[in-house]
Amino acid sequence: MAFAPDGRIFFTERPGSLRVIENGKLRKAPLLELLAPFVSKGEGGLLGLALDPAFEKSGYAYVYHSYLHTDGGVQNRVLRLKISSGKAEINKVMLDGIPGDTNHNGGRIKVGPDGYLYVTAGERYKPELAQDKDSLGGKILRISLDGSIPQDNPWPDSPVYSWGHRNPQGLAWQPDTGVLYSSEHGQSSHDEINIIEAGANYGWPLIEGDETAGKGEVSLKLPLLHSGSQTWAPSGMAFITQGPWSGELLVAGLAGEQLLWISPSSGGGKAKATALFQEKWGRLRNVAEGPDGALYVMTNNRDGRGEPGNNDDKLIALKPNWK
Missing domain, CATH: 2.120.10.30 (TolB, C-terminal domain)
Known part of the structure; x- marks a missing residue:
């Protein structure tokens, strides 16, 4: 996208x-x-x-x-x-x-x-x-x-x-x-x-x-x-540029059915990954940050390896509510 x-x-x-x-x-x-x-x-x-x-x-x-x-x-x-x-x-x-x-x-x-x-x-x-x-x-x-x-x-x-x-x-x-x-x-x-x-x-x-x-x-x-x-079967990825997560990396996962949140480094330590929305939407092909600051996640359950629902596939918009 x-x-x-x-x-x-x-x-x-x-x-x-x-x-x-x-x-x-x-x-x-x-x-x-x-x-x-x-x-x-x-x-x-x-x-x-x-x-x-x-x-x-x-x-x-x-x-x-x-x-x-x-x-x-x-x-x-x-x-x-x-x-x-x-x-x-x-x-x-x-x-x-x-x-x-x-x-x-x-x-x-x-x-x-x-x-x-x-x-x-x-x-x-x-x-x-x-x-x-x-x-x-x-x-x-x-x-x-x-x-x-x-x-x-x-x-x-x-x-x-x-x-x-x-x-x-x-x-x-x-x-x-x-x-x-x-x-x-x-x-x-x-x-x-x-x-x-x-x-x-x-x-x-x-x-x-x-x-x-x-x-x-x-x-x-x-x-x-x-x-x-x-x-993980990692696919599309994007750095967040806005809000308190600025500088963090998000990676869409296919077989892992998750969005990986990766801190490239934490206080000089090793990078680590945290799973978000695991098994919520199935296989995730891509993630991107829109100009409005929203995160857009693309599902890929109809790629021959997923279990598609009636409304698949989807482009999901996540609008952060920073506080």
């Missing part, structure tokens, strides 16, 4: 629709419905969404989606859309050739405080891709808003920003420091919250959780926090 300066809330639906809420009501007709070679299968489909910083003037938005390549396999790509007069049109292919499959497609995109577009890419169940710097799989990618490669990326002419990821799902920048955080699915547990540094290797499949690399391995980064033997 993404919030426009005029109050509209845009959001994607995995089967291929871009929707908008205007004046508190869902517009009946989608702004865009992607067609073949677009494909929605398993964890693939129409995924991440971000608005251009100059959206009011440009009307540009960016989306991430899966499609059937001419070789018969699944790939992912990032598109720039032009939104105007109640519809959206494809304007440009920004980044292509991101490995895809039924699962582990990554798919989160956000514009960072540096003005560049960040993209999470999974390793499509081929762990070795995460350690291959020539592959876009198992990476966090970074491109300019015209599709070019930033000159200060870690490797010349490469969109790769960090590597060694399994299936990164969330991106958020700490407001005061500008430090980038990411959430990542572990193999069966050991889900991770990572602090992302340019050029750093986050270890998959060589290590996960708080494991350390053996002698002779490349330098590998350990997570800020991991779930241990539990399963």
Whole structure:
């Protein structure tokens, strides 16, 4: 989901629709419905969404989606859309050739405080891709808003920003420091919250959780926090910027069916996570802070792994009552 300066809330639906809420009501007709070679299968489909910083003037938005390549396999790509007069049109292919499959497609995109577009890419169940710097799989990618490669990326002419990821799902920048955080699915547990540094290797499949690399391995980064033997399946994430929780991190949990409240540090101590709204709404795909200070939580019980109720799925608004 993404919030426009005029109050509209845009959001994607995995089967291929871009929707908008205007004046508190869902517009009946989608702004865009992607067609073949677009494909929605398993964890693939129409995924991440971000608005251009100059959206009011440009009307540009960016989306991430899966499609059937001419070789018969699944790939992912990032598109720039032009939104105007109640519809959206494809304007440009920004980044292509991101490995895809039924699962582990990554798919989160956000514009960072540096003005560049960040993209999470999974390793499509081929762990070795995460350690291959020539592959876009198992990476966090970074491109300019015209599709070019930033000159200060870690490797010349490469969109790769960090590597060694399994299936990164969330991106958020700490407001005061500008430090980038990411959430990542572990193999069966050991889900991770990572602090992302340019050029750093986050270890998959060589290590996960708080494991350390053996002698002779490349330098590998350990997570800020991991779930241990539990399963969070962390997805979208956001830092709170208003009220007494300002600076705290919220992470939506799928299998964990919870909203994780994470204090990045407490009095110089280790980060810790507290579960909120556990099993209240089922699988949570995303959380975001709106311009009005409300927290918006997106459920995902119809993704093939949940137990949907009659009114699923939902976009839930939580309005803080600070005292």
